[in-house]
Amino acid sequence: MYWIALRPSHEEERTAWGWRALQFTPRVAQVDEALLLEVSGSERLWGGRKRLLRSLVQGCEPLSGAQWAHGATSLVALALLRLKLRGEAPPAHLPRDLPLDALTAAREHVPTLERTGTRTWGDLRTLPRAGVARRFGAALLDALDAGYGDRPERYDWLQLPEEFDMKFELAALATTAPELMWSAQRLLTQLQVWLQARHRGVLALELEWTLDLRRLNGVRLPSHEQLTVRTAQPTQDISHLRRLVSEHLSRATLSAPVNHLRLRSIETMPWGGADKSLLPEDNVKGERLHQLVERLSVRLGEGNVLVAQAQEDHRPEKMQRWVPARAGGPATTNHADALYPPWLLPRPLPLEVHNSVPHYGGPLRRLARLYRVETGWWEGGKPALRDYFVARSEEAGLVWIYRERPLQLAQGLEHAQEFRWYLQGLYA
């Protein structure tokens, strides 16, 4: 048997350290203030004790470091870790010379035992067993036997949860949403460890905070408020999630001070790792497009980050539809023609007409008649009856205009000479 006792330098990272340790052995237990690992089964897989210890303790990137000690039984390892944390040197003879206060079961009896001159595990073991059991209870003897390796050690082994769900108590009440970021980052770090251990990538997660007040200004408040963060592709890259969360938090408002923060994974997917290439030109630095789109959409609003989707229609304003880039959609192309203007106005602009001549930055001189559109009659409202022209304006150069034509042109011409003119595009 070979046991390792670990003590993370940040107490709240203990669970995450446990998840990390599960990569090395299935036998991980949380005992008192430390984590105990039994690694004799997987020693060879990792190439020996030294290598295993090295890979366990070093390179624990998202987590902060940990103190460790090892021994033949879990209690010896734990006692050595306690000595190490106290700054004492380990005794020469193990486990005989270990002090009694390093044994959890003996701690409450230490003053009594010291008065009898019993200071070490070895001293206690030389005392008559029946008397010790009567005076201090059988639990102490059991613990001592386990420490010497005479009894099997059983613990509740740690298991990796199916879903990530972790709560964090804030050090101080948070009154604005950005203040939550520090705690959220801690939780995200642990989420990353969980994802790495599960080999999954996260698609959606939920940040929930507990409000400290039940009612504020006479208004009843909910006990929790949530925020859902989604990303398009499963990721273990916490920096992207962190930026997304901080964008969301900078826009969120808290209705009351907050005392707890909870992070939950809503949707995860098996993750095969980031694609890398041996060719240097494939490894471009910078973030991916979907990450950019997500961040822009969160800060500027989804309606402000747009891609064009082609549609079959003859009305230019309906030839392309602007859809949020985040929602995406199949890329389509419609027929292209360089005669169309490269700039299109969001909606046709009615033009002033003086003496039957439309004006836009001066009178417009019609240079070419392009084509006639008669469409949209199947939709409710007015059908689109238009004649398109290329015209030249003194100031704006070439423009693309159309006039609305009455339904019966011949009759319309008799009744009304005035057409309505619209500007729809600009040549640039």
Add this chain to the structure above:
Amino acid sequence: MPAHLRLIEPALPPHVWRVPEFAQAQEAIVSTGHAALDAQLPGGGWPVGSMVEVLQARAGPHVWQLLLPGLAQAVRKQAGPVALVSSPFDPFGPSLGAQGLPGERLLCVKADKPAARLWAAEQCLRCADVVAVLAWLPQAKSAELRRLHMAAQQHDKLLFVFRGLNARQDSSPARVRLLAEGVDSLQLHILKRRGPPLEKPLVLPAWSRRVAALLDARKGPAPTPAPAGAPVVPLHRRSHVLDRTAAIT
């Protein structure tokens, strides 16, 4: 001076150039697609990874005529979108698609506040997949532009920034500064480049070849308003252009 003494040409470091010559291009370039303009730019095209500034009296005109050939090349070479940050109008996919920049390769970012525009432009530059960034930043300050320039440099992106004429006197980190004006032709002043100053503006066509062909055909030899003879238009698909009733007016 004795005849055997010659002036020895000092070897110039790469960032130093003589006034009458062009500097050597330090980075990759993308041809502008206009031969006259290529000849006047150091390296022979748009510098990739540094800012190109275009000053205009009004935002909008001449943009595509100036940039489309270059962008079309860049888009062919590399996958990914061209980002437009707060463009004055909507780009029209069918027209741009015919000239080499498919409409689905555009990413439009709309932002009103100057700070948001700058932020969005910088984020687009930092994205590995974006090919080029076109940003309309009328209120940007020199320091902010420098930041964008650095981002473009770090990530090797084509960056075009459009500003008003009032920015002409301000200092700018841009490698190439252009001033575009004109109505019927695109007159391009090169305000700044790594090379000798340009005395006369370049004259480039103000609209695409197809539109120019149409207008030429319309100007044609005889502007006879013959109802049946009217469609001399070089329109292939739209040959049903005019019917008789429309020709009355």
